[in-house]
Amino acid sequence: xxxxxxxxxxxxxxxxxxxxxxxxxxxxxxxxxxxxxxxxxxxxxxxxxxxxxxxxxxxxxxxxxxxxxxxxxxxxxxxxxxxxxxxxxxxxxxxxxxxxxxxxxxxxxxxxxxxxxxxxxxxxxxxxxxxxxxxxxxxxxxxxxxxxxxxxxxxxxxxxxxxxxxxxxxxxxxxxxxxxxxxxxxxxxxxxxxxxxxxxxxxxxxxxxxxxxxxxxxxxxxxxxxxxxxxxxxxxxxxxxxxxxxxxxxxxxxxxxxxxxxxxxxxxxxx
Numbered sequence: 001x002x003x004x005x006x007x008x009x010x011x012x013x014x015x016x017x018x019x020x021x022x023x024x025x026x027x028x029x030x031x032x033x034x035x036x037x038x039x040x041x042x043x044x045x046x047x048x049x050x051x052x053x054x055x056x057x058x059x060x061x062x063x064x065x066x067x068x069x070x071x072x073x074x075x076x077x078x079x080x081x082x083x084x085x086x087x088x089x090x091x092x093x094x095x096x097x098x099x100x101x102x103x104x105x106x107x108x109x110x111x112x113x114x115x116x117x118x119x120x121x122x123x124x125x126x127x128x129x130x131x132x133x134x135x136x137x138x139x140x141x142x143x144x145x146x147x148x149x150x151x152x153x154x155x156x157x158x159x160x161x162x163x164x165x166x167x168x169x170x171x172x173x174x175x176x177x178x179x180x181x182x183x184x185x186x187x188x189x190x191x192x193x194x195x196x197x198x199x200x201x202x203x204x205x206x207x208x209x210x211x212x213x214x215x216x217x218x219x220x221x222x223x224x225x226x227x228x229x230x231x232x233x234x235x236x237x238x239x240x241x242x243x244x245x246x247x248x249x250x251x252x253x254x255x256x257x258x259x260x261x262x263x264x265x266x267x268x269x270x271x
Contacts, residue, residue: 024062038100117140
């Protein structure tokens with residue numbers, strides 16, 4: 001078992017190649033400002049990238065909320081990252097919460113958001129940064145920055161239209177309205193909806209399906225998915241060819257072929 005990193009406001013576990021990160025600041029509804037949750041997520045993502053024993057990461061919140069995003073009381077009082085001059089606030093965003101979308105984009109493994117309750121503002125953005133989102137019947141999503149006279153400072157307006165299209169994203173961004181689980185499912189924000197007491201179980205079932213696949217192929221597929229968002233097709237196809245050459249020479253590829261022909265589950269080692 002790899003040694004787990006030390007976290008402050010979140011709990012990390014690892015079992016059967018599935019890592020689980022649970023936010024532990026229900027006292028502030030798992031807000032991303034005024035806590036160390038951003039730092040804990042960054043530490044976890046870096047650890048996952050470096051730890052070959054991890055194939056997928058589940059992110060969820062303890063208590064009633066997934067994440068309330070920014071601490072509105074700090075905004076009112078102009079404290080923490082909301083304090084200082086225009087240049088200071090800009091720098092605090094750049095060196096603080098904006099490191100989160102950059103790290104999420106650099107993740108080498110699939111990320112699953114198990115959205116146990118409200119995911120508001122930056123909390124919704126965090127969920128949208130994940131590859132897969134499973135909600136519960138208590139899930140409530142809101143791109144609510146406009147209601148506070150601000151914009152999404154962590155890149156939410158980059159992620160949202162890529163998930164649901166420009167027009168749907170524009171409507172949510174410009175109105176700041178809240179979206180319940182069923183509508184979120186219909187919009188494509190959620191992959192599926194589970195009962196609250198079954199949410200993590202369902203997330204782990206999905207994660208187990210991923211973790212059962214050849215680990216190198218999972219990581220290479222995740223990297224291709226990320227590269228596809230920013231590369232032109234000729235350059236992307238070159239990358240696909242290189243990754244495919246690596247895959248064909250892996251031991252797990254031969255094991256996967258044998259398992260398919262012999263109609264049995266594969267036994268993969270990551271080699």
